[in-house]
Amino acid sequence: MTLFRDTYKAANNDITPDSKLLAQTLSRIEQGKVRRPVPIRAVGACAAALMVTLGSVYAYVRYTDATSLEVAPEIVKVDTVFGNETEQADVQEKFIQPIEFAATAGKASEEKSANTDDGLKSIEDKADKNSTMRKTNTKTTTKREESADRTIEKGVGEPMSTDNSAENAAVPADENMQTDTGLATAGITDSSAMAKSVEPMPAGGEMQKTEGKKSGSAADVPVTVNSLETDIAMEEAGQMETVTGDSNVKALSGGGSAAKIGTVEAGQQEQITYSEYCEYIGSDLYEELEMPEDVIADRWVTADFDRNNDEVTFSYFGNDGRSAYITPTRNTEKIYRSIHGSQSDTKTSEYAFIYGESNAVAYIVSDGVGYTVNCFGFRPEEFDGLTDSILN
Amino acid sequence: MSADTLILGMTKQEIVEKYFDTVYRLALSQTKNKADAEDITQDVFLRFVQNSKPFSSHEHIKAWLIRVTVNRTRSLFTSSWHKKTEALTEEIPFDSPEKSDVYYAVLDLPQKYRAVIHLFYYEDMSVAEIGNVLKRNESTVKSQLHRARELLKSKLKGEYDFV
Numbered sequence: 001m002t003l004f005r006d007t008y009k010a011a012n013n014d015i016t017p018d019s020k021l022l023a024q025t026l027s028r029i030e031q032g033k034v035r036r037p038v039p040i041r042a043v044g045a046c047a048a049a050l051m052v053t054l055g056s057v058y059a060y061v062r063y064t065d066a067t068s069l070e071v072a073p074e075i076v077k078v079d080t081v082f083g084n085e086t087e088q089a090d091v092q093e094k095f096i097q098p099i100e101f102a103a104t105a106g107k108a109s110e111e112k113s114a115n116t117d118d119g120l121k122s123i124e125d126k127a128d129k130n131s132t133m134r135k136t137n138t139k140t141t142t143k144r145e146e147s148a149d150r151t152i153e154k155g156v157g158e159p160m161s162t163d164n165s166a167e168n169a170a171v172p173a174d175e176n177m178q179t180d181t182g183l184a185t186a187g188i189t190d191s192s193a194m195a196k197s198v199e200p201m202p203a204g205g206e207m208q209k210t211e212g213k214k215s216g217s218a219a220d221v222p223v224t225v226n227s228l229e230t231d232i233a234m235e236e237a238g239q240m241e242t243v244t245g246d247s248n249v250k251a252l253s254g255g256g257s258a259a260k261i262g263t264v265e266a267g268q269q270e271q272i273t274y275s276e277y278c279e280y281i282g283s284d285l286y287e288e289l290e291m292p293e294d295v296i297a298d299r300w301v302t303a304d305f306d307r308n309n310d311e312v313t314f315s316y317f318g319n320d321g322r323s324a325y326i327t328p329t330r331n332t333e334k335i336y337r338s339i340h341g342s343q344s345d346t347k348t349s350e351y352a353f354i355y356g357e358s359n360a361v362a363y364i365v366s367d368g369v370g371y372t373v374n375c376f377g378f379r380p381e382e383f384d385g386l387t388d389s390i391l392n
Numbered sequence: 393m394s395a396d397t398l399i400l401g402m403t404k405q406e407i408v409e410k411y412f413d414t415v416y417r418l419a420l421s422q423t424k425n426k427a428d429a430e431d432i433t434q435d436v437f438l439r440f441v442q443n444s445k446p447f448s449s450h451e452h453i454k455a456w457l458i459r460v461t462v463n464r465t466r467s468l469f470t471s472s473w474h475k476k477t478e479a480l481t482e483e484i485p486f487d488s489p490e491k492s493d494v495y496y497a498v499l500d501l502p503q504k505y506r507a508v509i510h511l512f513y514y515e516d517m518s519v520a521e522i523g524n525v526l527k528r529n530e531s532t533v534k535s536q537l538h539r540a541r542e543l544l545k546s547k548l549k550g551e552y553d554f555v
Contacts, residue, residue: 002552004513007491009514012417012510014486025437030405
């Protein structure tokens with residue numbers, strides 16, 4: 001019987017490595033190139049990792065654009081971060097800065113106090129008068145803890161169905177408000193988010209200026225808030241605008257009979273009149289924009305303006321909750337990114353239109369100015385007319 | 393460490409030449425793929441040149457090379473890249489069908505048995521030495537040798553004597 005060992009040895013002895021392999025190995029050793037050449041698969045893996053990284057960055061940029069300008073979040077979750085009312089009040093006091101106390105005509109100017117704290121109190125006072133169901137801040141803290149995840153859907157002109165304390169409250173229909181969901185959405189991980197607080201916005205013509213992303217009007221966007229002030233203000237407002245993410249909400253002073261209380265983040269801000277703004281932006285939007293007859297501008301006269309972040313939103317409101325928000329900016333790069341990142345069939349390098357069921361969004365760059373246009377309840381021809389007036 | 397450094401009276405280059413075939417054959421028996429075997433062989437000797445640990449004997453060097461070869465083979469098999477690729481089946485030419493039968497019978501064994509069989513029957517290592525090199529218990533090596541022989545007997549239809 002043949003020995004397995006002998007046969008296996010003989011078979012292995014027949015196997016010889018390629019002579020080039022030994023020479024190559026010795027050559028490397030002689031030259032001191034002990035570093036192994038990078039195998040092709042390692043290079044491929046590095047390339048793949050690089051691609052993934054670049055893809056992630058691209059997706060992040062695109063995602064942020066998409067979420068902020070095209071797609072309104074279905075639900076903004078409440079993220080309660082304050083353990084008690086004292087903490088919240090401390091933080092608010094720390095970051096909220098009253099910046100302007102417009103002394104314009106109108107009864108609202110007397111009702112609204114001259115600083116933010118007073119403004120908040122005035123909200124509470126008004127809330128107490130309007131509904132016995134409403135709670136004080138202290139009570140709200142408990143309620144907030146009990147229902148941290150509650151979400152509120154608010155429609156324009158409709159009473160807010162927030163929590164039990166706010167249900168069926170009397171709602172003055174002629175007031176607007178501004179709501180910062182930074183408190184609700186950002187989880188207050190960034191203390192700067194606290195600078196944006198709930199503001200009572202009086203009658204007449206005030207509007208919002210946003211540094212960050214505006215996701216649409218209350219008519220279409222479910223909104224979640226986590227403070228009683230917000231609840232009350234939303235009830236009183238009858239309509240609202242939601243600003244998501246790390247937005248920098250700035251109040252613009254109202255024209256006509258309006259008074260306002262504004263808060264801003266610390267920054268390089270200046271007071272600017274509308275005419276000065278027209279010079280800056282190069283056009284008179286109130287004159288040039290073509291709106292449907294029933295859609296009226298909430299005009300402003302002066303505004304807190306930051307040239308480094310020059311977005312000022314022009315608000316228009318019409319019947320049946322129809323509204324439009326036009327945000328011009330000299331920062332066309334951002335608008336170009338939005339155009340590029342948008343999923344639109346109606347798109348060129350200079351504009352992109354996105355049509356939704358009840359809203360439409362346009363990103364336009366015209367004459368060195370970028371525009372973000374959000375329309376709610378507009379008919380297509382009305383939306384086209386508006387965008388044409390911007391493009392022309 | 394320079395390639396000219398003497399180890400037990402030999403330069404590293406001489407040691408590479410001496411054990412080159414040993415490492416390559418072990419690598420081939422483990423990987424069943426010439427390209428992988430060549431990769432591993434080169435890598436083992438480059439590591440050897442880089443290695444700064446002193447060796448006490450030539451057996452120590454051989455044991456070190458065998459252990460590194462087996463470990464590198466394991467690393468190859470466990471790498472995600474290897475899992476996602478299909479090894480090329482290459483015919484290794486032998487001058488007699490008996491050699492071919494025996495060699496491919498061994499290659500058909502599970503990897504853990506292949507190493508044991510190769511070291512026992514080709515490198516003439518004892519069970520204790522194999523256990524030491526592969527970091528396995530002697531009893532484990534014995535049982536693996538036994539099972540491997542049983543498998544080979546059934547494959548080779550009892551034509552060989554496994555002494």
